[in-house]
Amino acid sequence: MRRTGKDWLADIGMFLFAALFFLVTADSVVAGSDISGTAVLAEQAAGGVACAALFVRRRWPVALAVLLLVSGKFSHFMTGPCLVALFTVAATRPPRVTGWVAALGLAPLPFYLASGPPADDPRTGSALTFFALVACALGWGSFVRSRRQLIASLEERAEHAATDARREAREDVAREMHDVLAHRLSLLSVHAGALEFNPGGNPEQVSRAAGVIRESAHEALQDLREIIGVLRAPEAHERPQPVLADLEQLVEESRGAGARVTLVREVPGEGEAGEREEVQQGGAQQGGVPAVTGRTAYRIVQEGLTNARKHGPGPEVPVSVSVRGGPGQGLTVEVRNPGKEPQHHEGAHPAVPGSGQGLVGLTERAHLAGGHLEHGWDDGDFRLRAWLPWPG
Known part of the structure; x- marks a missing residue:
């Protein structure tokens, strides 16, 4: 699907979050490690590539999340992009897929706790913080997905309610049209039938019947015009009932x-x-x-x-x-x-x-x-x- 302006803003925001996480935590990681400067630069470059890779998270969220989870085991600079990728999976994919990705991300936690890491070791706090952040990213994504589904459900219900209301309005108009026009046209038909069977009758009676026909036809047209006017202008005042x-x-x-x-x-x-x-x-x-x-x-x-x-x-x-x-x-x-x-008989007037x-x-x-x-x-x-x- 073509990305909208809102989508681009969200992607840029996620990229900036991952980059900011990268920059804020970089000094503490480098200061507490004994790796060479070349290795640090290589890890930082890989982290930058991971941040840029977030722009394809909408197309391949699961593959990107798995790749960053595996890479994050070897480099702290993958943590920010990894959290964004996990959030994307939880927010856009079914719970079953999210469950498998969550299992992959949190699977090392029981083994790590079972190994009995020393409580005073800074690496223990960093590891536990990482797993907590993974759980938060997955939980937040699941919340966003549930909220989107709720909004979609409410919109669907509102659309169905509007459709039902329009159908009921059409049925009301059809019922009103039948009630009004059937009465007027039946009067017209009765008098027209009298003139047809007695064309040479009393001029006064013929004139009266013709007047009723004219008046009934005029009133039927007026009623029809009012009903159609209600259809064309739904905000207009209702006709007197x-x-x-x-x-x-x-x-x-x-x-x-x-x-x-x-x-x-x-x-x-x-x-x-x-x-x-x-x-x-x-x-x-x-x-x-x-x-x-x-x-x-x-x-x-x-x-x-x-x-x-x-x-x-x-x-x-x-x-x-x-x-x-x-x-x-x-x-x-x-x-x-x-x-x-x-009953219908051949030759009878319909x-x-x-x-x-x-x-x-x-x-x-x-x-x-x-x-x-x-x-x-x-x-x-x-x-x-x-x-x-x-x-x-």
């Missing part, structure tokens, strides 16, 4: 499409102003429907009305919507409409297509809100029923 008080407007839209919707609400302390204030504050007011519960209930009713238009017996399908509950007992939402399981993910998404929404949802056929009616928590 629906609350339980918006059910009346949602029901009126379906009634405008011809559906006969009956809405029953038995919720204490429920009001539009209070819920709007609750959402702005980001929490549940005392006696008010929690924001998450109200929003989830709205989406459940929205999907139920959309399915009734898609799969019901006709545009004027009767739909019963009930919302009941209170603090401490939860909120129960139920949507019922007559119909039959979809029904409004569906992705099949609406009920799956609602089930996930209910679970995320801490509740549950069930759906199915009951005496010829399709029933969508959910329970959502409402703390007391």
Whole structure:
């Protein structure tokens, strides 16, 4: 790998450490020995070469450490470079490799102690100091390697968490897009189908249907624009979320499409102003429907009305919507409409297509809100029923 500027600084620092160790200890070694000046110069030259060899420690750390360990048995001037090489092995190689190199470096210690060296001999202190420095170099390198692994693990976890967060955000946007656009486009499809089968009808009815189509298409484009805007500008403020008080407007839209919707609400302390204030504050007011519960209930009713238009017996399908509950007992939402399981006949007008993910998404929404949802056929009616928590 190409060496970075940080790597070059680290290598130069290690070279300077080895050279400084070389210079600081040179006088004491020479003063206490009886070797000739030529031999001392030769050992110092070898020590200088060993210091320069540290610039290749990244490529061949084990080979360099073994070579310097063996050479250090014959020359004190190899000690500084040897310590740097041992540190490099411990910091960059697996523990098993480090263990073998450590065994090679510390193997003479038991034999040296067993020989009973005199305590007052200066060479005894030098030898013990050397083994202590070897152990410190290996320990420091192992600590650095463990710290690097910990940081890498934390970075990997953070990356996985960010990936999961992005995936959850995409799923939330997809769920929101399905909930909003399916409702708008189903209204548009119902009125377009009425115009197709009755092109010569009452001009007032045709004009009203065309107006609903235009308004639904405009609102669908507006909703889509807002959702895409959130994707393009993630730091922008979130679009206003629906609350339980918006059910009346949602029901009126379906009634405008011809559906006969009956809405029953038995919720204490429920009001539009209070819920709007609750959402702005980001929490549940005392006696008010929690924001998450109200929003989830709205989406459940929205999907139920959309399915009734898609799969019901006709545009004027009767739909019963009930919302009941209170603090401490939860909120129960139920949507019922007559119909039959979809069947396709040759020559029949195709029904409004569906992705099949609406009920799956609602089930996930209910679970995320801490509740549950069930759906199915009951005496010829399709029933969508959910329970959502409402703390007391």
